[in-house]
Amino acid sequence: MEGTHMATQERARRTREKVLTAAAEVFAAQGYDRATLTxxxxxxxxxxxxxxxxxxxxxxxxxxxxxxSRLAWTSLRAAHDAPGADAGDVLEGVVMGFVGRLRTDVRLRATVRLATDCPVLARVLYDVLAEACGTLTELVRRAQRDSGFPPYPPRLVAHLLMIVMYGLLQAPAGCAGDPGTSGEDPVWRLLFTVLSGGQAPGTVRGENEVVSGP
Known part of the structure; x- marks a missing residue:
C-alpha cells in the first residue's frame, strides 16, 4: 500500500514538473495576458x-x-558561499551561476517575461527581485571588505549586475558576446574586471584581430 502511494506521489510530481515547463514555454513565448491554460x-x-x-x-x-526563481538564488548562494571562500569569487560565482541558469532554464527565463507583463503578481515579483538585489548587495559589501573590491556604492553595483543579467536576455543575437576559448563570457569578464578594480586587458580585440593596444 505504501509503495503504491509513493508511486502515485512520484507520478504527480513528474506531471507537475511537466506542467510547469510547458507553462514557462507558453509564458515566455506569449506573455502572461495571451497565455491560456488550454x-x-x-x-x-x-x-x-x-x-x-x-x-x-x-x-x-x-x-x-x-x-x-527565488529558490534559484537561494540554492546558488548555498552552492558558492562555502566557509573560507573568497568573497569576490562567491559574488562572481553566484552571478555567473544565475546567468547560466537563465540561458538554459526556460522556467527561469519565463519569470523575466512575467516581470514585465504580469501586473497581478507585481508585488510578488517585486519582493523576489528585491531579495535578489539584497543578496547581491550583501555579497558586494563582503567583496569590498574582504577581497579589495573598489568602494562603489554596493546597492548601485547590485542594481547594475541585475540590469545586465536580465538585460542581456533581451539583447539581439550577437550583441551579448560569445564565450571565448576558456568558456568565459567576454561581457561578464570585462564587467567583473572593472568592478573588481583589476587591470583591464592591454589589447582590445574585434573579429579576432588586435584593433588597439597599450
Missing amino acids: AVAERIGMTKGALYGHFPSKRSLAGALIDE
Missing part, C-alpha cells in the same frame, strides 16, 4: 480538467514559477 494543457497532451488538478488558475502557475 495552451499549456495542449502542449503536453493533458486535458484542461486534469491540469486544474495541479494548478487551478493561470495565476497559480505563474506564482509557482516565480517561487522557483
